[in-house]
Amino acid sequence: MLPTPVLAAALAVALAVPLLGWALLARTQDAAARTRANLTRGLDLPGAAPARPRSRLLPRLARALTPAGTVARLNRLAGAAGRPAEWPVPRLVAAxxxxxxxxxxxxxxxxxxxxxxxxxxxxxxxxxxAYVVPELLLYSRGQERQQAIALELADTLDQMTIAVEAGLGFEAAMARAGRNGRGPLAEELVRTLQDIAVGQPRREAYLALAERTAVPDLRRFIRAVVQADAYGVSIADVLRTQAAEMRLKRRQRAEEKAMQIPVKVIFPLILCILPTLFIVLLGPAVLDIAAAFGG
Incomplete structure (x- = not known):
């Protein structure tokens, strides 16, 4: 008869593998499936397979075992990370x-x-x-995305300034910047314009953009745009001022990182490089001294 620890390990693996497979290979969320069904309703799409009913037992079980605060935190982190398609919130909860x-x-x-x-x-x-690993990965993705947005902001504002000074409106300049861009900031601009196109007020769409990205520089720019729209200030002047400020901040951040390099190099130098150097230079002399005194 097998020992009890072996049986317990086999049982744990047998229970975990199906749940892990569902968490990693689950299909799109129910909300996305319903949205796709509404968009394609009444259309005869070639090669479309008939929809099959899905079991909702596992998603309900995962939601029941997870506190509401944890789900809300995952939803907020997913929004900051751009809601990656491979990491939907139900899959993160199950993982x-x-x-x-x-x-x-x-x-x-x-x-x-x-x-x-x-x-x-x-x-x-x-x-x-292990319980917080998915949140850490999602937080890391969000931090990388925020850094990319902050890095792209100055160049995007320059493009929008040129477009506005050439005669385009602010939203048309946003559309051009989003169409020409390739990073997360361009994606957020396109999403903001889509929100405005479906009827969301411009002020709410701009504030939602600042809330989703959680980038301080972008939030400051959105606040300036909202105030300019409310008080009738020229948007070209606002864009020019904000673009100059963002370029200055980017230069300051680069200088700050350059000044941090000597401090970051000290510990690897002391712990890794200097001991090896001492061994290579002083090792033969120590061996010769030991051999001389030992003989």
């Missing part, structure tokens, strides 16, 4: 539960093999880290 369950099962095996406070603390720590 958190699956990773935590697998880590808890493996931690239980470790604790049963060597009982004691250290093993128990290690199992609890690994389980907690």
């Amino acid at each position: 958190k539960l699956v990773l935590a369950a697998v880590a808890a099962a493996l931690g239980g095996l470790v604790v049963s093999a060597s009982p004691g406070p250290p093993a128990l603390l290690m199992a609890a720590g690994v389980t907690g880290v």
